[in-house]
Amino acid sequence: MGSINAEQDTSWREILAREHVLKILVLALGVWLHATNSMLTATTMPSAAKEVGGLNLISWTFALYLVGSIIAGASSSLLVMRNGLRGTMVGSALVYALGCATCALAPSMPVILVGRVLQGLGGGCLVATVYVSQDRFFPNRFMPRIVACLSVVWMLATLCGPTIGGAFSTWGVWRYAYWAFAGQALFFVIAVRMLLEPTSTRSDIRKDTIPVVRLALLAAAILMISLAGARFDPVRSAMMAGTGILLLLVFVHRDWHASTGRMLPRESRNFSHPLANGVSMVLLLSLCIMSLIVYGPLILIEIHDFTPFTAGLVVMLESLAWGVAALVFSGTKRGREPFLIRCGSALVLAGLVLTAVVIPSGPLWALVIVVQISGGGFGMMWGFVIRRIVVAAHKEEKDRAAALIPFTQQTGFALGAALSGLIANGLGVGESVPAESLETAAFWLFAAFVPCAICGNIAAWRFVGRHMPAGMGVPRN
DSSP states (O other), X not given: OOSSTTSOOOOHHHHTSHHHHHHHHHHHHHHHHHHHHHHHHHHHHHHHHHHHOOGGGHHHHHHHHHHHHHHHHHHHHHHHHHHOHHHHHHHHHHHHHHHHHHHHHOSSHHHHHHHHHHHHHHHHHHHHHHHHHHHHHSOGGGHHHHHHHHHHHHHHHHHHHHHHHHHHHXXXXXXXXXXXXXXXXXXXXXXXXXXXXXXXXXXXXXXXOOOHHHHHHHHHHHHHHHHHTTSOOHHHHHHHHHHHHHHHHHHHHHHHTOSSSOOSOGGGGOTTSHHHHHHHHHHHHHHHTHHHHHHHHHHHHHHXXXXXXXXXXXXXXXXXXXXXXXXXXXXOOGGGHHHHHHHHXXXXXXXXXXXXXXXXXXXXXXXXXXXXXXXXXXXXXXXXXXXXXXXXXXXXXXXXXXXXXXXHHHHHHHHHHHHHHHXXXXXXXXXXXXXXXXXHHHHHHHHTTHHHHHHHHHHHHHHHHSOOOTTOOOOOO
């Protein structure tokens, strides 16, 4: 039981047994609430802006949700220590529901922004507690299969979120979309109370201080990074991105050396430890896949004459490939995990290179294939990456390690989106879209991230090549 390879494999029949499947459904609902709502805004905010004004603030509805989500993810392990896992999940869902209700009742765009912050805080904490729950409620050997199930939920949420929002907006009742998700959040609270047993006793709960200063540093960092590429100015954007990255490094440094209220595992700063290499890999590879999401539709529409609907479907193929690969490879034997992680990280790099080559000029059949390679690479290794990071952590650091995974992933997404904005705008893709500038940007939006992907691959090889230190790697179950 002390190592990954010593554990027996598991089957879908065991995973879907009655005592497990209801818990998985609860966790799936938590992922659904966060993932769907993050996409819902894309199709509801135009209608909202027409009704309440504030069209110039639409970009903030995304940025503030992201800030709230990352802050909540970073602090979720402390909240679990203070309130227990179930208490944190219930509180997160209530904050999320309050955010939905605020958006539904909002008389103006600034009030919607308040609701989006609350939604981000609640949704980000929900996802982080889902990662913690996988280690608390199930044997560690279940994790790849459970992650595969949750990846499919995320994939469906990516497909359904804009559709749901678009349907409510088309019917002229965009506010009802937020009421619908508020209701689902309240249902989630009931499900948690009924189906998830307590995992903490009073003696386990510690009243650590919430690190307000560090969280403020983190919020400022993510805001700076998110807004750096929104409106390009060579000096201002570079200074904002640099300041954001500096503030993020200050946050990490302060947290590593904190005596109380620490949010990050101590092993995350030791690059001779597998955990630090695994987290680095997640950050770098997550950063590399955002260009397609942010600028893929624009490139397909303007260069290749796709309709907006068709362009959206092509970009969604990345999420589809992630979910399908997660399912297909979830039953891989323990001894093949290192190969699968190395292969998956290599596919992320290969997909990035091939997309840079193919997306400026086609052919279109190749484009449809290459956009799926990076997503498939992530999907085939993701469950095993999560499991190995949690197993690598000291038994007292497992909650921090589990919560660190979505925090790192979201931070990578924020960095990738900001950097892709800087690259595109720096190459002349602004409010007008000159064809020549867009063709050049279509290459560099992917090629510029190749060095990051190479570093991510190096981290992946070190991650699976490191043996678990003595006393580590003991699963909770």
